[in-house]
Amino acid sequence: MAETVTVTGNERPKKKKKEHEFILTAKKLLKNKLAVIGLIIIILQVGMAIFAPMMTSHDPVKQNLAASELPIFSEGHWLGTDNYGRDVWSRIVFGSRISLVVGIVAVSLGLLGGVTLGLLGGYYKKLDGIIMRIVDLLFSFPGILLAMLIIAVLGTSLINVAIAISIWSIPACARIVRGSVLSIKEKEYIMAMKSVGASDLRIMFKHILPNCFAPIIVFATMRMATAILSTAALSYLGLGAQPPTPEWGAMISQGQAFMWSSPHLTIIPGIAIMLTVFAFNVVGDGLRDAIDPNMDV
Template sequence: MDAQVVKATPSQPLAKKKREFAVWKRFAKNKVALVGLAIIIVQVLLAVFAPLLVQHSPVKQNLNLSELPIGSPDHILGTDNFGRDLWSRIVYGSRISLFVGLGAVTLGLLGGVTLGLLAGYYRRLDGIIMRFVDLLFAFPGILLAMLIIAILGTSLVNVVIAISIWSIPSCARIVRGNVLSIKKREYILAMKSVGASDTRIIFRHVLPNCMDSIIVFATMRMATAILSTSSLSFLGLGAQPPTPEWGAMIAAGREFMWTSPHLIIVPGIAIMLVVFAFNVVGDALRDALDPNMNLEK
């Protein structure tokens, strides 16, 4: 069989663009997902342009202005018990959420995709890798993260490492399942018959066909990473004072919840909106990218 049979044809880029348009069309029909996408865009803009959007330092204290309510002059969201501007802390907190979320998901994907590809493509490695994955699954996620942080120490970098390790087994199983299906397809068998290397087959044909599942996993895992970061910081295992992290802000505001409830309501709403946004966008992407669904519907 001529090797050119499996090469891309000129019509493939056009077909790819048509599919991308059809996927976006299906995604855009989900109005809730569009709201979620708008929230994500706003968070990214807040993180990128934080210095231009705030007038006050997120860590500078002014006890003369402590616990100002929402709507106070020059402090739209009020201040905390140390007189720090809550709007500034929320805006800079969005940077931490994105940093930890993207870092943890990226590292988790690197580990999970690698293990999933190896386990799915090479049957002799499948048993070893999946037993390791099962070992990680034996620990509840948040407890595994707490154990890792207890060993490494409390810092946001260690939170990224802990959450990324937590993400590896789920990603590995998803990718492995896709690879087991993909490698049995005729064009993969054709590639092998013309002598294509395993590296070429994996990175040029197998991995690209796993990308839909990986994208959906990464999007929904961002919500888990952000929520986990806030939970760990709330427990004192993540960001340390005076870092403007949303979970740490809730922890610090607990003792003032009856006199100044906005100290926990404001960061709580921020966490809720961002987690909601990534979850609904992930759900919509899963539906839009599902090959079993009629994209023209």
């Protein structure tokens, strides 16, 4: 019974501290008006992506040449139609799914690789030099060119776009995590864990990595904006989504030939990209201001 009381007593202050820190962070974030606007946009887009079939009665890839290039606010097509008669609103709605899924997959894979390399490099001095040289090599390529090179090798598809963007994300994530690990591993409680014989894996994953979550969360949020913009750019160049997939960058590419006769084919997906990238960037900025990167878990 004595042991049970001791463990419970130790856990409760930690849980209260975590809850208190979360509430403080949320309050700081909600005071940032731009971040709140960004959160609303993200929530609306996620809802639009999840409930896409319920938000439109039109098939995003079904052609109707008899109703091609209808202007906005046309009957039955409030955002008009493209040159193949496909409903622009339905393509925007289903395109949000593609942007979010590719972004989430790309950022997740990038975090997996970046966090692993940063953790190993920051904790083990012998590996640090090797890992950082690999990171420097990846940094030597401009991001979009590196992604284009990877896609040229793997082939054009949205899966390969996600892989390319994830590889592009690894070096930046690795440096952020490495910097955090280098500062955390010198703290007294880490030294104490080593002195009592705790394994390296236990120290890294239970005591160091949780304290790196703040910068990782901020990085992931802002990297989502980069991933979505990069997906659109690669699809615009013909390296990502292929017709008739309703992807925003591909929609801009297909609509640019009709810029003067039907400007909405280019402007509407451009606005969708702009709002989404803006939302993730301002939320990332808000998180960066609200989260204390030196907090202990």
